[in-house]
Each structure stands twice: as structure tokens, then as C-alpha cells.
Amino acid sequence: MKNRMRMLVAAFGIVCGIGLAFPVQQVAAEENTDDTTQDSAVIPEHISIGGTDVSGMSLDEANAVVQQYVDQYQDVTFTLTADDKSIEADGDDIGLCAKNADVTERALNYGKEGNLIERFKANADMQAGKEKDFSISLTSDTATVEAFLNENKSDLVTEAVDNTVKRVDGKFEYVEGSEGVTLMTGKSAVKIADFISTDWDGKDASIELLTEKDEPRGTKEELESIQDVLGSYHTDFGTVVNGRTNNIKTGASKLDGLVVYPGETISVSEAIGPTTAENGYYPAGSYENGTTVETYGGGICQVSTTLYNAVIRAELEIVTRAAHSMIVSYVEPSMDAAIADGIKDLQFKNNQETPIYIEGYTSGGIIYFNIYGKETRPSNRRVDFVSEVTSQTEPEKEYVAVGDQPVGYIETTTKPHIGYTARLWKIVYENDVEVSRKVFNNSKYNPSKEVISVGVGGATPEAAAAINAAIATKDDATIRSTIASYTPEAQAAAAQAAADAAAAQAAAAAAAQQQQQQTQTTTTPSAAGTPAGTTTGATPGTTSGTAQ
Template structure:
């Protein structure tokens, strides 16, 4: 019995050995076993069978495949529209590498048994080399946003327009919008799918959703109540300033502020540049009235500020001017400057707010429309209170040596400074229920600026120029403006005859006198009058503009 078991064991071992030897013999019988120049059978690079190929043949096959995949046709359907592109344009990337060299090494490393095991795995399809394939998300996103989203249909908001003296709401309309993220996911999934490896073309349907308008006709119809208004006046003869006021008001006109959103004056009226339509006009700067691009737009922000106060919307940011302005009481102004002074307010209601602005015929006005929720019989008013007055101080004098001493011109009038508060008073059915402080303001005082002439007085005519002089012309004193050169004293000569002496002296004296008087008239009558007239005109214009 024991002998039979031993024989059986030897038999099994022998069979295994025979099978192993047969397998090895079979492998040796293959053309590419042990051939260092051929890739083992059964090896794939991606979906490409490269078994039995040389490294060069396999690499060419891979390169051709990569080029074909990059140019693979991709069709994206957006509603009834189709966008055609290549896979590469949609972001497909296949890294170029020495894939064939890696494939060639399989089954050619290690001892005989290790080689045998590698070849067995290759034949079983377990030794594939993956191509490094991915989708560049930035490229894909750009493709979707620039090629697919062009077929978006924007939702149409309802607008408020005046028709027959009443504010009416226009029709609103739904829109269609390609969903970027989900469309990107669909394209990426298709490009990296197993099916894409051998397909001639790929088809994807974009994800499109219906979008609702932000401002429907139903909502707009509820926002026709006048919540607050305010008007100021401006001088139409100040053409550049008037233009700036109209430009800024026009940009604000028609603005809709949705619930919870904040309005920024600086953002809406755009940068005050010539490219944006603004002109040079007077404005405050460092306590003086100077010319600046966009001068006058502070009247727009100020007028809007008061309309917003009357509408009882929430003021987020407001700053006073550096000096008082003439178109509103103290503490009722709202200055804007650069990017550090802005007038902002928030729509703290549950309904959209519509701003109507207009500047025409010297009247600037703003109206704020929305849905009235305040109780009936409620009235509000505002009072300015001056808490301190600052005198402007001594005038500042600038001397100009090019102007005559009699010249004097006020180049900027004095400004009194103030500290002030603004109060909001609430009455219900005629009875005061609240008095709330709205803001505090401080305005700088500014002295009067004066320019005076400092030109030296004209020198008096010399004694030799008098008409009664009988001294010979040859002995006349030299001109005061030119020092005579030293000469040798002449020898005493015989004096000329009295008749000739008198005639020559009289002629020369008369000529000098005429020239001197003529020059005196030109200096005292022409130049000062012209300068004074010009300065006065500039001063008056600046004073009006500053106010």
C-alpha cells in the first residue's frame, strides 16, 4: 500500500515536470522568445496589440494612434445646434512617451522562471501598458464657455417705463443656459471612455437649463410706488459742469437694485475720465477750487443721497465735502472722490427698487420707486443743525512782480467752516414719534485768496529832458539805464552860437518827452485793465462754479 502511494507521488511529479518542460519547449519554439528585438506576444499599449513587433514598429503604431485620437471628431449638441471640434480642442491630452521600449523589456528580465511567468501573464492579457490619457480642465472649460455657451438665451427682465404719465412694467421672458460644470463632466467622461479609443466620432449632449428672469413682470408691477424723491438746481451756463451732471445722472437712471444688494455710485457712473464722457470743471481739492475731470458729479451723488433718505433705504457709506456746497443745507451732501469716498446704499426692502434720474434745464432730480410697505399717515422730514462755526481767518496774499502795484484781485472767496448734524423727524398722523440723528459732518474753513501786483514804479524823467533846458546836447547827462564809459576830459572849446544851441536842445528835449509820456500811458491803462478784467472774470466764474 505504501509502495503504491510512493509510485503515485512520483507519477504526479513526473507529469508536472513533463508539462513544465513541454511549456518551456513551447516557449522556446516561439519566434520571439529570447529574441531581444521583438515584443512578446499578447502585450498591448493601451488598446493597441504590439506583440511580435519591434520597438520601432510598436512606437510608430502608438504615435499614429495618439495623433488620430487628438484629431478625433467630437460633436456637442446644444438644443438644436451642433458644435464640431477635435478631441484635442476639447482638452484631450495623451502624453508622448517611450511606451514601446517599456513593452520590449517584458519577458526579458530576470531568470528563466521569471521570464516564463512574465510571458504567461502577457499571453493572458495581464501585461498591458496604459497610455497616459487625461483631459485638461482649463482647456475643456474654455471650450464649453466659448463654443457651447454662445447659444445661451439670456432671460429678459421686466423693465419699468413711463407710459402715458404712469410707470408700467414690460414683459419678462425665460432664458436657456448651458450648465458648464455638468456639460464638462459629460464631455470628459466620453473622451476617456473605452468606446472612445476606437470610435471615429464622439457625440455629447450639453446640459441646458431654463433660467428665470431676475425681475419678472409680476414683481415689477409691485414696484411702482414712489418711495422718495429729491431735486437740486444747477447753472446751465456752466457747460462742462452741466455735461458732467447729465452724464452721471444718465448712468444711474434705470438702475434696479434687488433686495439685499448694495448700490455704489462710483461703480455705476464709471471712472471720471474723458474716455467715459466727462469734462474738466471746477471741484474742491485741498481747500481750494480747482479744475478737474468730472467736476460737478458730487451734486449727482448728493441729490441721490437725499432721495434715498426720503425713501428710507439703508445708507451704507456717505462722506461730507471738505467745504460747504451751495445746493443743499449742511449735512445733506454726499461727496465722492477717487476710490476712497463713495456714496453707497442698500436695498433693505423685500422688493426690487428702481432709480429714475434726470438732469435737464438746470434741474437735477432723482425718484426712487419700489413697493410701499410703510404705514399710512407716516411722514418724515430732515433738519440740519450747525453745532460749531469756524471763521476763515486772515486772507492769503500772493504777490506778483509782473503786475503793477495798483493791481488787486480776489482769486477765491472765503469759506466759513462748520460742524453740523442731520436729524430725521418721524411723525404719524401729525404727531412726532421719533427724532433720530442721521449723520455728523465737518467742513473746513478756507481764507480768501488775493493776488496783488508788486511791479516797481516807473522812474521819473531826467532833468535834462525838460523843455526849458538850454544846456547843449553834447553836455546832457547820460541815460539812467546805461552807465557812460569814462572818457578823457575834452579841451575847452568855443561855445556854439545861442540860436543853434537853443534849437538843438529844444528839438531833442521835445522828442524825449513824447516817448516817455507815450510809454507811461501804455503801462497804466492797457496792461492793468486787461489783467484786472481777465482776473475778475475768472474769479466770478470760479465763484459760481464752486457754489
């Protein structure tokens, strides 16, 4: 025993002695390395990863080897089962990847990491030409798996159908739901990752997912308590049939009959579905970047706004509400609630102890929303909401020269919107006496300029320059007077006037010349110096010269 101890101590001394000669120098060298040196480093000789020789490779090249190793399993089929149903997934679906993603860095730094003994042994093995293989461990990405399961859970489990009610001929009828199964996507994703890491042999496999029993929400007693109107509101959208009115009707129908259970939060954007043609929506005007543009679902904000006003009168909890970018006409400022796919939403929470029922419908160009539930507020209490405008900003005017309209054309092509800041007051009355007044929300609406198009089509260079110069002044009177002077009619009249003036001037000149000639003829002297028209030495009754 003592001899063995002496041998171990001696061996350790030799290792330490050599270690002080080589590893210490190695450490010193490492201390002087920087990121540039690391980027240009290559993996030492006699090193392989997953059975592939990576000697002399850079870190990026070695990472490609690891990815190639993972890719060979991408076409493997994983059969995922739950509730007597199954779906198939491949490596991409479950996010198959290397569990030890740092394997390439470990290979690159082989002989440079660990304690002195570990580094000495690694360097001694490399000097002796001993092969070193770093194995690759596989797993799955739990976030990818969870997203895949959520996307396909309807093919795996039958979820519970909640007990509910429907309103028929002004009365509520109880509708019994059914028990179901909930797919535990998070825990199932972890189970798949663990299976890949520890039990998978690289071949097609079947994995049983985790589920739990899913009971329907809402008892018959709770649902039968829905009898009272907690809040109502309506707005006018007109009777003209177009894309906007169709969108309002569609949105109301998708919210009609919705039962919201205690503690549940409703997203109106999710409830009405994406505003696409496939979901029943049409192109119509909507606000975008300070202008009105045609988008699918235009007008749907009137649905969310009308519902918002019913919800706040029911005194449910508002989770998220956004004002429009510009003022709307169908409610007073700060009473609106805008929605836009992925940008703005109206969300509210049932803060009651019993379920509520949303009734939404349209009739005669008016959209109605009623919130039904169990009334628990005192009968002598009522709430009111009052809008207050706190500031106003007048819109600017912008004149734009357009070549597709003739000179003389001047029209407003984009209507202006006044900018406002506003707030909504919630006022509570008891026995018709005000007992509280609080600011319920604050809103800001941007002004939008009036765009006036000015035609320059067919204008001469002189006219175009004059009109553009007038536009630059931004003065309405200057612009209109300049346009008026260069219209085709004005130009024709000016040309005619100029022609008439020239003709008159020519006629006047001709008349003056004729008069001058006549004057010269009557005042010219005779050859003998006797005035013309007299006779000299002639017999009476005769004239000299040719007979007249």
C-alpha cells in the same frame, strides 16, 4: 522567515550605527547654520530639477531654472468653452505656474531633511554619484483664471436679462426679460487648475467650463407693484451750458430707469460709470486737496447728493455715504453725498420686499430724482431731515507774490471756504406730531484759505523787497498801503514831485543869488571913498567919467 528578520534587524543596526556617525553630525551642523549660511548655500552635486542639472547652483539660480521650465509652456493654447461659445487663453492668461514651488529648496536641502534613514540613504546616493532628479508639477493660479474669466464672460455666456419696467408718459410699462446662463468662474478656475495638475500633457487643450441656468429677476406681479412715490428731491444747478451742467445731465440719465430688486445694493459710482471723456463726461471744477481743480466729471457729486436726499426720504438703507472735503452750496451741511472714482461712493440697499424704480432727469437747470415703489408706511407718518451746524472755522488768508502781474495788482485767485462740523437729524411725525428725533449722520468740512495774489512784475529791487516784507506781515492794510506807494502811478507822481521840488529849489537859489548880486551892486563904495552916484568938484550939469 526568522533568517529574513535577522537580516533586516542587522541591516537596521548597521544603518543606525552609521547614522549615528554621520547624520548626527549633520544635524549638529544644521543647528549652527543661520540665514546667511543658507543664502550662500549651493545645491549638491548630481542633482537636477525637471531634467536640468542644477548642481552647484544657488537658490535664486535654481528658481530661474524652474521659471524657464514653466515659460516653455506659456504659448500653449487653452480653448475654454461654455454655452456653445469659446475663447482662447495662453499660459499667462491662466497664471501657469509650478505647483511644487518648493522644489528648489528641497533640492538645496537634499540629504539634510527627513528621518535618519532617509538622510543616510540620500547622502549615500550622492557619495556614490547617483543622480537625483526633482520633477516639476504644473498648475494654474485660480485667482488669475477667475479674473480672466470675469473679464471675458460676455464672450462665453449670455446672461439673463432681468424683467423690468419703464416709465412712459407718466405710466409704468412691464418689459419682459430673458433667461440666460451664469458662468461659475470660481468653480471653473478650480477645474482648470486640477486639469493642469493631473490630466494635461503639455499640449494645446480644450476645457469645458462650469455654468448654471440663470433666471431673470422680478416677476410681473412684483414689478407691477411699483406705483407709489416713496421719496423725491431736487436741486438747482443753473441754466448756463458748460462742462458741469453737461456732467449733471449725463449722470442723471445713467441713473434714470434703474430698477433695484429687494436686497440689492447699488453703487452710484458704478452706475454712472467712469467719469471719462469716453463715457460722456467733460472737465469741470471739483474739490481736490482743499482746492478747486478741473477734472473730468466735475459736478457729478450734485447728482449723487440729489439722489441721496431722495433715497433717505424713501427710507432705503444707506450702506456708504461720504461728505465733501469742503462745503457745497446746493444743499445744507450734512445733506450732501460725495463720490470720487475709487475713493468715495454713495451706496444704498433696497430694504423693501418689492423692487424700486429710480427716475432721474433735468429740466430748467434743476435735477430731479423720484424713488418709486410700493408704499407700505402708514399714511399718517412722514419724515423730515434737518441740518444742524455744530461748529464753524473761519478760513485763513494767504498773500502770494506773483511776477506775471504788475505792481498794483491784488486779487483773490482762490476763493475761501468756511470750515464746518454738522449733523443731520431724522425726525419722524405721526399726525404731524413729532414722535422721534435721531442723528442720521455727522459731517466735517475743512476750511480752505483765501489766496490773494500780489503783483510784483516790473518792480525795482527796492519795491519788490518792500512788498515782500509787507506780505510777510500778513496784514491787509500794510500790504495795500505798501503796494499803493509802489505802483507805477505812485512812482511817477513821486518822481514828478521830486523833480518839481528840485526845480523849485533851483529857482529859489537862482533868485536869491540874483538878489544878492543886485544888493552888492547898489552898496559898493567909489574909488575916492565917495558913495557912488554923487559928484565931486564937477561943474553943474556935467558928470565925471563916461557919459551914461
